[in-house]
Amino acid sequence: MVVSAFDIILCLTLVWLAWHVLTSQDLFKAVVLFISFGLLMALSWVRLQAPDVALAEAAIGSGLTGALFLSALRRMTSHRRGERRLDCDEVREDEGQ
Amino acid sequence: MSVSPTFVYGLTGLFLFVVGLGGLISCPQLLRKILAVNIMVSGVFLFLVTIGYGHGVIIDPVPHAMVLTGIVVSVSGTAVALALACRVHETFNMSDLLKRRTRSNDR
Amino acid sequence: MRCVKMKGSEASGKRRHISLLSLLSLVMLAGLSAALAWAFLTPGPDPLGLAHRVDAALAESGVESRVTAVLLNYRAYDTLLECFVLFLGVAIVWSLQPSRPVRQEPRVDPVLSSLVRLLVPLMVLVGGYLLWAGSSQAGGAFQAGAILGAAGVLLILTSSRLLSTMPKGLLAWGICLGLFFFLAVAVGAVALGGNFLEYRRSSATMIIIALEVVAAFSIGLSLAVFFGGSRPEEPSERTAAGRPPHGEGEEP
Numbered sequence: 001m002v003v004s005a006f007d008i009i010l011c012l013t014l015v016w017l018a019w020h021v022l023t024s025q026d027l028f029k030a031v032v033l034f035i036s037f038g039l040l041m042a043l044s045w046v047r048l049q050a051p052d053v054a055l056a057e058a059a060i061g062s063g064l065t066g067a068l069f070l071s072a073l074r075r076m077t078s079h080r081r082g083e084r085r086l087d088c089d090e091v092r093e094d095e096g097q
Numbered sequence: 098m099s100v101s102p103t104f105v106y107g108l109t110g111l112f113l114f115v116v117g118l119g120g121l122i123s124c125p126q127l128l129r130k131i132l133a134v135n136i137m138v139s140g141v142f143l144f145l146v147t148i149g150y151g152h153g154v155i156i157d158p159v160p161h162a163m164v165l166t167g168i169v170v171s172v173s174g175t176a177v178a179l180a181l182a183c184r185v186h187e188t189f190n191m192s193d194l195l196k197r198r199t200r201s202n203d204r
Numbered sequence: 205m206r207c208v209k210m211k212g213s214e215a216s217g218k219r220r221h222i223s224l225l226s227l228l229s230l231v232m233l234a235g236l237s238a239a240l241a242w243a244f245l246t247p248g249p250d251p252l253g254l255a256h257r258v259d260a261a262l263a264e265s266g267v268e269s270r271v272t273a274v275l276l277n278y279r280a281y282d283t284l285l286e287c288f289v290l291f292l293g294v295a296i297v298w299s300l301q302p303s304r305p306v307r308q309e310p311r312v313d314p315v316l317s318s319l320v321r322l323l324v325p326l327m328v329l330v331g332g333y334l335l336w337a338g339s340s341q342a343g344g345a346f347q348a349g350a351i352l353g354a355a356g357v358l359l360i361l362t363s364s365r366l367l368s369t370m371p372k373g374l375l376a377w378g379i380c381l382g383l384f385f386f387l388a389v390a391v392g393a394v395a396l397g398g399n400f401l402e403y404r405r406s407s408a409t410m411i412i413i414a415l416e417v418v419a420a421f422s423i424g425l426s427l428a429v430f431f432g433g434s435r436p437e438e439p440s441e442r443t444a445a446g447r448p449p450h451g452e453g454e455e456p
Contacts, residue, residue, distance in 0.1 A: 003100045011109040018113050018136045022120035027128055034132050041139055048106060048150050050161050051342035052271045053142075055334070056168050059350035064427055065135065065172055067357050071431060072179040073128060076186045107244055115237040122229050157255040158270035165275065165346050166282045169423065173293035176430035180300040 007047060014040055031069045038062025106147040113140030127182040131175060138171045266408025268340040275344065276412045280401045283345075284390065287383040287419060290426040294379050297430060312362050320358045327355040335420055339409075345416040349423025356428025367432035379429065382422025389415060 017037040024030045038061040045054035117137030121130055142164045149160030258270055258278070265273035275283055331351040338344030360366050367375070389411060390401045398404070403411050 003102050003105050007102060007105055011105055014109055015112050015116065018116045018139075021132055021136065022116065022124060022129060027126065030129065030132060034135065037136070037139070041143070044106065044109075044143065045146065048102070048146050049153070049156055050146050050149075050164070052344065052347070053146060053161055053164050053168070055342060055347040056165050056350055059347060059354060060168050060172050060427070061139070063354055064350065064357065064431070065175055067431055068172070068176055068179055069128070069132070072183055075183050076128065104245075108241065111237060111240045111244060115233050115240070118236070119229065119233045123226060151255075155255045158258055158274050159254045159279070161271045162274035162279060162282070165271070165344075166286045169286055169346060169349075170289050172427065172430070173289050177293050177296045177300075180297045184300050 010040065010044055010047065014044065027073055028070075031066065031073060034069065035062050035066035038065065102153065103147050103150060106150075107144055110140045110142075110144035110147060113137070113143065115140075127185060128179075131178045131182065134178070135171065135175060138167070142167060264405050264408070266403065266405070266412050267338075269338060269342075269344070271342075272338050272344045272412070272416075275346075276415055277403065277408065280386075280390075280415075283415075283419065284383075284386045284401065287386055287422065290423060291380060291383050294426050294429050317362050320362045324355045324358060327351050327358075331355070331420065331424070335416055338416060339413065345419040346423065348416075348420040350427065352420060352424025353427025353431075356424060357431045360428060360432045367429065375425070375429070378425045379422055382419045385418045386415065 014037065017033055017040065021030050021033045021037060024033065038057060041061060042054045042058040045051070045057055114137050117133045117135075117140060120133030120136065124130055124133060145160045145164055149157035151157065258274060261278070262268070262270060262273055265277045267273050267277070328351075331348040334343035334351060335345065335348040336343075338348070389403075393402050394400055396404075
């Protein structure tokens with residue numbers, strides 16, 4: 001395989017996506033960018049002639065990991081609105097001083 | 098001079114590793130740290146498979162098998178880390194902690 | 205990085221300190237990437253050491269696919285330990301989370317439920333195909349397990365109490381099944397006079413296929429449990445679990 005423009009664009013997009021996953025303000029946006037990062041990784045596995053890894057990455061690396069992140073994000077944000085436990089108020093007082 | 102795919106993808110793997118490490122160090126949110134670790138892991142996998150690719154003539158299947166195992170292990174690690182992060186959020190309410198800390202810095 | 209800079213702009217008192225810190229980490233990361241790139245670009249010994257040996261032994265591995273041969277024959281240790289890692293992960297996730305189910309809206313989107321009805325049989329079919337194709341081409345236990353796990357995630361999305369109403373023993377045994385079967389094969393090989401995880405050439409194909417089927421099932425179940433999170437309730441816990449989520453009784 002000779003390196004084509006496609007490969008170079010793919011690699012640049014991967015690095016760009018990784019950067020934006022880590023710097024975007026919104027966590028939800030970061031998770032969605034991470035899922036697309038996983039899909040592009042699957043594409044690069046295909047380019048490197050590793051179809052087994054590509055299948056696993058598309059299903060696990062982006063699909064299931066993304067679902068895990070989204071459900072965790074939902075649990076964290078729904079808790080923020082909900083009730084608080086007593087012990088964490090004490091910790092917050094300590095930390096605030 | 099022609100650029101080999103090993104060069105391009107290997108360097109990408111390295112950069113992904115470094116970017117992920119930077120995010121792991123500098124981002125305050127736990128979820129973002131876990132995302133950063135996942136990006137680091139992707140970089141390592143990309144590097145491994147690139148080494149197995151060689152010159153594209155004979156492709157080494159051993160790195161592929163290692164990466165397949167690694168993907169499943171990394172999703173297990175992510176699940177454990179996310180469960181821990183959720184627990185930390187429920188117990189300490191991290192968002193408030195961060196707000197408090199920055200406010201006390203303002204004073 | 206920008207995260208640190210944002211924090212720094214909010215906290216005016218420590219701005220200089222934090223930007224110094226981020227500068228330091230940037231310098232460190234640049235140094236690290238330069239060192240890694242140097243190590244990568246320096247010509248070393250040819251890394252292609254194993255492809256020829258894999259090909260040479262492929263005839264006696266019992267399968268035609270090179271990756272499957274590596275995963276389940278040459279380096280079956282890896283896969284055994286990976287089953288153990290999955291088991292550990294499920295144990296940790298279960299022990300970290302309360303058995304009280306996460307509060308969730310009782311009604312499910314009709315689009316989602318009809319889509320799931322359509323997709324899940326198809327996904328099980330695709331998983332079975334990948335398992336079957338794994339012995340000769342791309343595919344195998346991991347991919348099939350991933351597809352089955354994704355089907356499980358979809359099922360959990362439509363009925364949030366699916367996992368918590370399942371009998372706990374069944375779920376736990378299903379997750380352990382892959383590990384136990386693997387260990388049984390390994391110990392059986394020792395008992396028959398071979399090495400740990402060494403298959404006889406005549407029965408290698410059957411053993412690998414059986415291992416793949418069981419491992420795919422366990423991997424799929426574990427991945428779905430990772431998503432489902434909460435541990436299934438004991439009957440005694442169910443009455444003592446505190447207030448039920450609103451609008452949803454404690455139906456069996």
